[in-house]
Amino acid sequence: MPLESKFSEVAENRLYSLAYNKSIREHKLMASRCKKCGYLSIPPKPVCPKCHGSEIDVVEMKGGGKIAAYTVVAVGAPLMVEEGYGREKHYCCGVVELEEGVKVCARILGVDVSKPEQIKVGTPVKMDFVETFHAADPTHEEGERTFLAFTVLEKP
Numbered sequence: 070m071p072l073e074s075k076f077s078e079v080a081e082n083r084l085y086s087l088a089y090n091k092s093i094r095e096h097k098l099m100a101s102r103c104k105k106c107g108y109l110s111i112p113p114k115p116v117c118p119k120c121h122g123s124e125i126d127v128v129e130m131k132g133g134g135k136i137a138a139y140t141v142v143a144v145g146a147p148l149m150v151e152e153g154y155g156r157e158k159h160y161c162c163g164v165v166e167l168e169e170g171v172k173v174c175a176r177i178l179g180v181d182v183s184k185p186e187q188i189k190v191g192t193p194v195k196m197d198f199v200e201t202f203h204a205a206d207p208t209h210e211e212g213e214r215t216f217l218a219f220t221v222l223e224k225p
């Protein structure tokens with residue numbers, strides 16, 4: 070691949086990720102859908118990861134899904150530590166399979182993190198958002214940030 074098209078691909082990916090972050094701030098979850106094969110990607114991608122087609126629609130997800138995998142974290146990522154999570158305050162994150170069939174990683178809310186064995190794969194969840202304040206880092210200014218999350222609809 071020539072260097073210029075590699076640069077334009079990186080630039081296009083960057084535009085897609087900026088647009089994705091903006092949609093999360095507006096409490097919308099967007100996916101790209103390949104016009105050729107129908108493959109869905111979150112975050113949206115300018116090129117289909119399955120068939121490499123570049124004719125893409127960006128579509129909004131309804132927000133329903135189920136837990137496909139999860140973990141309860143005691144030694145958190147720096148952003149989570151900044152929010153007060155850690156050895157004394159665990160959190161759950163996981164993979165949610167949306168009703169549209171695409172999977173996405175996010176925080177899982179409404180579960181008892183002190184009893185991880187009671188969290189069940191297949192539990193229905195609905196899209197939610199977490200608004201928190203964070204200090205500046207190399208990619209963000211200090212301020213409110215919005216994160217994708219899912220809340221459990223029914224206790225197992």
Ligand SMILES: [Zn+2]
Pocket residue numbers: 103104105106107108117118119120121122
């Ligand atoms: Zn495709």
